[in-house]
Amino acid sequence: MDLAQLTGDLEDLRSEAMAQAAAAPDSAALEALEIELLGKRGRLTAVLRGIGALPAEDRPRVGAVANTVREGIEAAIRHRGKSLRGGELDARLARERVDVTTPGRPIRRGSLHPSLEAMADIAAIFAQFGFVVVESPEIEDDRTNFQMLNIPPDHPARDLWDTLYVDLPGHLLRTHTSPGQIRVMQSMAPPIRVLLPGRCFRYEAVDASHGFEFFQVEGLMVDEGTTLADLKGLLDQFAHAMFGAGKRTRFRPGYYPFTEPSVAFDVECLVCGGPGCAACGRTGWLTILGAGMVHPVVLQYGGLDPERYQGFAFGMGPERISMLKHGITDLRLFMENDLRFLGQFR
Amino acid sequence: MRVPLSWLRDYVDLEQSPDWIARRLTLLGMEVKGIEHRGLEWRNVVVGELLSVERHPRADRLSLTRVTTGSGEPLEIVCGATNIAAGDRVPVALPGAVLPGDRRIERTEKMGVVSNGMLCSGDELQLTADADGIMILPADTPLGVPLAGLYGDVVLDVDVKPNRGDALSIVGLAREIAAVTGTSVRFPDSTVTEAGRPTPERLRVDVEDPTLCSRFVGRWVEDVRVGPSPASVQMRLIAAGVRPVSNVVDASNYVMVELGKPIHIFDAAAVHDGRIVVRLARPGERLVTLDHVDRELHPETLLIADAAGPLGIAGVMGGAESEVSDATRNVVVESAIFDPISIRRTAFRYGLRSEASLRFEKGQEHRLARIGADRTARLVAEWAGGTVAPGVVDTHPAEPPPARVAFRPARVNRLLGTALAPAEQAAVLERVGLAIEAGGAGDDPTTAGSGAGVNVRVAAGERPLVVEADPADVLVAVVPTWRRDIEIEADIAEEVARIHGYDLVPSTLPSTSMPPFRSSPLELRDGLRRALVGAGLREVVTHALVAPASLDRVRWREPVDVADGETEARGTPIAVTNPLSADHSVLRQSLVASLLDIVASNARRGRPDVAIFEVGKGYGRVGQTTSEWWRLALALWGPLDQPAWNRPARDADLDDAKGLVALVAGYLGLGEPSYTPVPSEPSLHPGRAAEVRAIDGTGATGLAGRIGELHPSLVEAWDVRGRVIVAELSVRGLTAGQLPVPRAVAPSRQPDVERDVAVVVTEDRPSGELEMVIRASAGPLLRHVRLFDVYRGAPLAAEERSLAFRLRFAAADRTLIEAEVEAAMAAVVRALETAGGRLRS
Structure with missing residues (x-):
């Protein structure tokens, strides 16, 4: 495992992740994707496990790349999340429409003699x-x-x-x-x-x-x-x-x-x-x-x-x-x- | 009193319109309740002259007349009357005419002859009492003019107050009008032409008790011819609301209306030996009165009698035997003054209150006895012929002196809030015939004080009060004899205000000192009423007087506790001795039956639901002591949750009523109400009836009463479908209390701890009992207990249910630790198990 290969893997993960994020069909899928990519046992962590095999002087450089990749993926997920939520809210509001012209639930009214x-x-x-x-x-x-x-x-x-x-x-x-x-x-x-x-x-x-x-x-x-x-x-x-x-x-x-x-x-x-x-x-x-x-x-x-x-x-x-x-x-x-x-x- | 204006104008000059006269009389205290225009109902009735009267060609009983109304072709009119002859002037109702009673006259065919209208009788026009013949008008009556213009009149309906008997007459009202118009009254002519043997030689009158008959004036009129009165007299009497009878009887009624003096006329032949005795009835005496009722006479009845027995009940009704009839030749005129109280009692006793007795009750002017006798004799002679015998018999000819009432003009101003100078007050009073003298003028024994002052009468009657005043500050009013209502200084003040004009009394706001604050007895009642209205109930007000059956229908058999300080419902019902109807003859003891009546009446009208309450009284007596107690009652029937498209209907049940009771308790700052089953209350469903009680922080009862579902047999009795929920509560402060002021504490910042416990018990164990067990065992940290679920079914046995309670614990000063709560819950569980419950896991 050398530096070039590791950074290459990171770049691959990024582009794949970007595509996946953009294609996530709903908030739940996006959340699952985020865990798959960035979770404790996610793919980014898996890639970075290779860092231990690198010479010490290369490690900071990989770390910097990994951070950029993480930020890029996070931004993509955030971006996708925002657009997904907007659409979902619109759908919910549309779904929840009532006939506002119907009369209300009656409250008994009393009267003094x-x-x-x-x-x-x-x-x-x-x-x-x-x-x-x-x-x-x-x-x-x-x-x-x-x-x-x-x-x-x-x-x-x-x-x-x-x-x-x-x-x-x-x-x-x-x-x-x-x-x-x-x-x-x-x-x-x-x-x-x-x-x-x-x-x-x-x-x-x-x-x-x-x-x-x-x-x-x-x-x-x-x-x-x-x-x-x-x-x-x-x-x-x-x-x-x-x-x-x-x-x-x-x-x-x-x-x-x-x-x-x-x-x-x-x-x-x-x-x-x-x-x-x-x-x-x-x-x-x-x-x-x-x-x-x-x-x-x-x-x-x-x-x-x-x-x-x-x-x-x-x-x-x-x-x-x-x-x-x-x-x-x-x-x-x-x-x-x-x-x-x-x-x-x- | 009905007052024909034409009659009023005989005695006072009065050009003004009926509306003006009505307003002036009203402002004088003689309230005009109505103005009737007589003759307005005659349309198209004119004066005609009969040109010829012939027999109808085909009917023996009918006549065929030719009538002219002055212009146009003569009219052929068929007529059934026999009193007509050519040359008579008569009222003619032309085709299109309308007579009283909305009777329409059209051109008709009568036995083959066309009749172009109708000749009218006095009765058909409601002018006179004569229904037998056509009304013959005076020969000089102008042809063709509408009858309404000749005989129409305006009749005022005047409400004369009980203190003004003097104004219950045409002359009396003329006097009132004259006071404001500044004119004078023409008194009716009571001079008589006398001839023959004097009255005192024919008639003798003895009064046994002069306190009951202060004056009796008798006159004798000989050789009268009894028959109908002149048409003009009949017209007046009818307009005044008096039925004409005969010329002799009409004369007495005429004088009563005109002068306010009731007169009675006897057939002299019925008065044995011409000797009249005025005395009380003797035991067992009887009299057949004019209305042909044979009456047993009460010993307090004052009689006009002769040696043979009673001739009439004095002042109330004459006897049939001495009644004036067509055969009567000689008459005795009685014009007497009787004791007002005796007449009033007698009239009530026999149920014979009449225009005459009403006038006697109010007291009569002494001098009117003689005037009335003379005026009546004059009218009898005028209308019925006959000769008036010279002189009168008179038991008390001496006129009493007029009353003298001293008053302080300054005091009159102080009462009225006016600033009228003494001379001004005197001038006002003189307009109604009071003569005003300076205080202390002459040697006036009626107003002379014990010292140098003048006695002013401040109060009379049962609590007389006389004060002595400086003569310089006093005027003395010499009161005309007809004004029996003016006795004390305040009466003078009223007379000044009345004649001066109430509109001239200024309008000021009181500048006197304010009383101290006093809390309203209505405060709590009004608060509760508004709280219940807020909860959706409608307030009703029902009758306190109910039917005896209603009283029995809902009657609490078990003793019902009352809230602290409130009146117990106790004693026997109080009945009205003279009820208007049996339906309203006893005072209720519970409000519930009244509310059920309202539920039923609204249900009958198609109302689907009723939720009502009333704050009202129950009444009872123990021995001679009465008591009145305030209760709050409510009734619920039908869907309390009204059905809507977004909610199904839900019928009111006991829990709804309990919720309202809890609302009331909460509003009054009381604890949660507790309920005890009352299975033996006959008005209520034995399984759905409870005694309710709510106590305050000190343990005092703030609310107590009955609540339950109405017994099905009563639901049926009221003819209502479904279930009716009722409650009747005694509430502390309902009688005259204030709303309690709540003490407010800052809410705890520490979180409460909640724990649930479910306990399985047999169905007969009331939930309230288990709740008490929990409260008693949970210790001081318990804040609240609430039943939140009831479960029946597997795996529980058939007669079992599980009651789930939620308990809330808290301490004001600290966060609870787990062990504290666990210890409290363990104690609760032990107590529930000891009480026979089984913990449900």
Whole structure:
């Protein structure tokens, strides 16, 4: 074995390897080829085994040639590998194409009930004005539901609340959230700003605008200088927040035994905006809620001195608010729980 | 109350349009709920004159008339009525006319003669009650003009509030309008021409208890001829919603609508010896009332009676025997004032609430008793002939003095948030008839304080409150006798705002101090609701009132634990004593049946799947104590994984519900829920029912309840196919709690070590029990246990299954060494074997 023969073998290996690399059909074949040529027990190593037979002065020269050959083969394999991988990726991408126009895998979507959502919306608006939420019982005693609200037994105003009584003497299903006013005043000291949401009951035949079970949100604010003008200002804010900033509002006289003066609060018709239509009974106005200054007798039952403290109360139906807001015309939908109806809310 | 504008205009000058009047009344608190245009429904009905009336050539019962409407050829019209003669002016419905009830009139042939329209009766036009004959119009009625122009009217439907009985009358509403237009009211004429023997010589009235009948005014009218009222009167009454009866009865109803004073008229022949007694019913007494019902009278019933017995129930309904009939010659007019509460109770007791009792309930102005009697007598004489006997019997002729209400104009401003000068307030009040005096003027005993001040009434009724104020700060309002609603200072404030105009009250934001922070009782409830919505459930709200049968269908028999601090479900159901229907007559104790109703109703509508929840209350009583408890309930039915082209449908099962419970537990920072079989709960599948519980880090119960598959017999009862999964949970904080704040720790930088163990047990050994064994034996390094596989089949025996658990170990401060984990696993294996398991290799 002489120098010339060894370098010749190396050159042969190189040219053969270059051809083989360029012809490798895929990445796996190329990898096998790399091991066959350059591996620990590969052909290059086999050729270099002859180096031991050479004179010492020739060995560096063979080493240099061997390095060049190794680099050349490596470059060829790398080059071939790169082009192979590019092609293979293209093939894979082509193979993996899907019909992107098909619908996705459905995820079940839930929904909150519109009555309670309206209640939450109302609470959120009044929270900005410092009103906190308090709850009171649904099974009430006659005294708190009526008498302490200045509605004595046999008072004609009782006609305003057709009542469901329970088999516990002196008790009834609260006809409104107003008895909560008494409970709040008896347990909290002014300044009072509370919201009393909850379920109410009436002896009322079911139709498109009446139900025997419904929700109400009561508001109560009592302090030393709370005025009817404050009530008006606050309700204006509420109407604007709930129905839109530009909406006109109207105060007109109302009647509740537990407020004096009493008012009804209207907002311009959300359907026609004023000229009058079927939705607003041709008046141009929609009634949103009833309110008034807390009656001195009610303050007294709440344990407050009506000479020192005064305030207002209001009560509204979240279903009514929801109906106006969403254009719903039948109250019965709220308790029917048809999922096609409920699914329209978030 | 129905208010014909033509009638209103009798008492107040009113040029304005119906819409204007309606808006003004509404802004005065007399809300107009509707405006009816009467006569709009008559189209093509005009005034005609009969030129001739002849017998129909082929029908004895029909007439052939020739009618002119002033222009064009006379029309031949066939008519069945017999009250017509040539020269009469009558309403003619021309071909193409439309009458009330959408009745269309066309040219028709009647027994061989063409009839070019129809002559109308008052009833056909809904103008009068007369259906027997053609309506004969006054002879000077202009020919050819549309009837709507002559007899059309606008009727307002006014919602008069219960405190304003005085406005439940045409005159009362005229007064309200006059206050805003600045005009005055013309009061109806109640002067009478009297003749003959005086009333007091014919009639005597004794009131046994004047607290129940504060005044009784009686009048005697002789020789009346009972018959129909004039057409114009009938038209008014019909427009006001009152059915005309006869001229005498109509007079009483007319006065009630006009003045708000209910009147009763007796046939004088039925009043024995002309002696009336107003007294309570005696035990066992009976009366046949005007509606021909024989009633046993309750002893609290106030009666108008004579020596022979009851003549009528005072203020509510007269007796049949003393009813005015065609044969009646002499009548007694009763215009009385009864105790409002007594009338209200009596009307409710007999189920006889009427326009009259409604007015009595609200209280009556004392002076109206006399005016009503006179006005009625005048109208009876005018419409039914007869002679009004001189004088009246009157049990209490003295008029009580008007109420005097002292008020502080500064206080009125403080309530309203206005800055109206005292003189301005006085001027506003004077517009509605209140006379305003300076405080302390004269010797006014009703407002004089104990010292030098004036007594201001701040509250009346059950909790009266009077404060003494400096006369210089006070005005005194002398309240007109009809305004029984003005008693205290706040009533004056309302009147000032009402007449001044609520639109003139400023709109300000409160500048008073803010209350301290208070957390919302809704916080946890709302959080949970949103978490469940995020998990794909729809929220429902169902009735708290259910059917008794529904209550029995799903009732937990085994005691159910509740979360810490939550209310137990206990006691017997609470029933409504006056339910609207049996379907909603008791308060529920569980929410599950209500949810099943919703599953069933949606299934019936063709919905393939239902996944719903409700946060609601159950109710119960123990003795005299009621309780209300909050629960979270859910129901799953049908494919929870909705079918799609890329996924098969998968029906909801118990594991889905458990996953939702675990979600709730996780949301509340509780540990993994644990389940205990409950095989004896009748509502649930005995093999698929569990008690669930999840505890917090301190061992307190954060969630507890029932979960399971609905018993197949109940699935059938609700008429649903397939399986329904239900759960009802008590959750700590559902009543009024806040969401717990999670403590966060930095994740360990050391890797966890995982080991699996599979244990073979018989089928009756619950997995939860083995998991407990693992947790109890694995030592402090165990972080997590999870069942990841269940295997049945060869080589296991028939009644065996293999449960494979994955355990995760870690230490916060160091990397675990192999020996530590091996020691823990060895302990687990020993414990599982002791518990009867066999290790599967």
